[in-house]
Amino acid sequence: MSAQTKSPRRTGRAQSTPAQTVRAATAAIGLITAGVAPGASSQPIDYATFENLFGEPITTSANGKPQRASDVAVTMDIITAEDIRRSGALTLPGVLKSLAGIDYLPFSSNHQEIAVRGYNQAFNPRLMVLINGRQAYVGLFGFVAWDQLPVTLSEIRQIEVVRGPMTALFGFNAISGAINIVTYDPSYDSAGGGRVYRSTDGDTSAEAFVSTVLTDTVGLRLSARFSRLMPFDRAAEDQPVMFSQFEDTLSYSTLGEVTYRPTERLSLAIEGSYNAGEIDAVTPIYSATQMDSLTWSLRARAAYDLPFGQVFADVSRNANKYESPNFFFSDFPEDMEDDAVEAFLEEDLIVARGGLLLTAWDTATLRFTGEYRNNDIFQRLIAETPNDGTNLTLDIWSASALMDWQMTDTTSASLSLRYDRQSVDKEGFIPEALAVTNANFSDISYDGLSANFAVAYRPDEVTTWRASAARGLRVPSAAEIGMFGAEPEFDLLLAANPDFKVTTVDQIEAGYERRFPRIDGDLRLTLFAQHNKDLGYVFGSVPVTLPRLGAPAIASRNIGNSKAWGFEIEFESALNDSVRWGANYSFIDVTDSLNGTSLNGQLLYPVGYEQQSPKHHANAWIDATWQKWEAGLDLHFVSKRSLPSVFDLGQPAAFAPVGAHVIVDAHAAYKVTDWLALEVKATGLTQKLQRLAGPNFLPAERRIWGGLRVEF
């Protein structure tokens, strides 16, 4: 693949109707006037000033109101801009992989999966990712296209990672955790910078951003990113044929934001982003696909300070489009541009939120949030499907309430509840051989209550005990309840399942934290147990006959239950102003009770979380600055696991072992001036090739990168 053969600049088909826009606007106004409030992650706050005041990062992710990192009752990591710079990481998954409880699974040079506390898979649907509070995952499958996120590493102020079910706070995809990426805010921050790198394998990565306070009332943020990534090694022996067709991928991204603060109390912001790119992806059935992607977003926010709190509203529209000659089969044409008929996925998501934060009491904060989501999906997953595709509309109404209560000087508690109701409307193609009709899906609605309860006890300034209980919900993705197709050549049907149920995740957790001021150290111990009920999987690899479908089909299905327990031990310290180090170890033990994944020894669904979840992860890192020099070393250990492999749709899956491995990354920089640094980075330093996803996927190569970093 080359830049010429796959243009990322095609126009998307996803268009919202005027009615859709009106519905969203009405919903937003209704939410505000009704006094129902949005997630407070939309609130503009001056992170830098508060961080300097309190000497530690500030977050709004844990319960919607600004909190000091040390006051947060949930298990949260905050990665600051300095942490990102000193980590030497080149990508967001690269930044995240060193955290305790995180599983990093790289399938290709631009398809990596991140999971929190086990259960990682291709197109992982258990994680919620937000950029400044805007949901940024792909609703079609509920997964995160990390390489397509419209954000540059340079413009990130901090990344907030919350472990455990968080749907009551963040929405229904956050059943294993949530990641909120907070960028510089042009209302407050004047900053800028960029990076340009080139690797020994020919990869190119460039990004730049500026955030500037133009006047006392107006701020502007602009950013742009470009990358051309080479595929993992294709010359290694024993490669499956389909992955050898992975080629270099291009990705472009731009973003603009204008903020306006006409008064001290009122803040307004509008934001738009555009992203186009190519992805070498591994699908949920572990086949290879090559996709062109196009994403754009628009967002408007308003917040108004009241004498007793704050009211705010947030409306965003996010369109994603993916095109491919084939999402499931490996017979890619040589030149994708020449392929007249393509499969495609399009979604047009509108989210309107409104909210009220009440802070009138000295010891309690209340937050009420309302959210409306309208997601129009248009898809033809199989190019040869003899029709114009399938339309699906998902409407979701949510209401949530949160109370944060400082019970005594030493004890605080937080309770949040969220109710979601999703209704479905479906039109378009359903294969005639199936017994279901569009009406069967249009009758469906899903609802449920998710909750988080956390208590923190701080007997002194350096000790914290935490306990929490949570229930998270994952409502079915668009693919799981609305995708149909027919593959004439292989005589296969692709079907959604009208009996698909909501997945619930219950978790209890206890934690202990101890700070060591003399060595600027932090110790954290966390113990958790969780139960997953009615886990769902989007596609099987072999046709199955489900009760209501009436004919064998590759279908979505609830595959059973699974439970897990584990613990995490983390320590980090700054030896002095220039040397910092940290280490963590995570253990998880997963026990599946899956009942729908295999038949007569054949693996019908490519999933087995016991095998897929490594029991042990360990990380150690150190970085140092000395005069004009910076250097860092990062070790990442993952114990053995097995991952499913499917060589083509219609064939049973099989597990293949992935050996224990250590990824060693290193970097060094020399500051030529206060604003310019020369950098060298190495990923996978110790081995030329590493099969990080097993024998059936391309091995990751050692890559050496060199380039420039600018900061001002």
Next chain:
Amino acid sequence: MGQWAIFRNPYSKVMRCTARAARAAVLAAVAGVAALAQVASATEARVLSPQDIEVVTRVLQFVTPETTNTATVAILFDPQRPGSQSQADTLAAAVPPRAPDSRISLQAKTMPVTALNLEGVSIALMTPGLTDHHQVISAAAAGRRVITVSGDKACAEAQHCVFSVSTVPYVNLWFSRAAARAAGLRFSPALLMLVKKV
């Protein structure tokens, strides 16, 4: 009730001895607590550090309406207390010329509590040993939008100071809403969500 009934049992020497011992222990404990309280009162009086002062001056940014370009920082001392004025002089020297991360210039001046005049003052820092004067200072600050600050948490708890501050080992700001209201001060809601209300 049941346990006290045991103490009244005239037939049990063992119990009487136990009761005497218990009373003695309680008296000793009370005396100990009182002594500790006295010691605490005497040392109430943690001297504000340069870090404390930096934190307090940062708070100026969150006062609404916004503080004007120049803010006066008064360091209050008790002229009748030995060493108090020199402590005030030291604190005045630690006040930076400009509030960090802002355009607000700072002017420090020392002020004896016997000649309080908080007109035009933005921040009033208290040296140790002013506990007996807290109420007077609070009254002098009323309605004048003065942020009264002590290194003693009890000052905010008694609603005499708007903030009590400590920065070792970590930053702590205790906020008295009543004292702020009395002084006629308003702060940004975000700040108030981050400080400890007492």
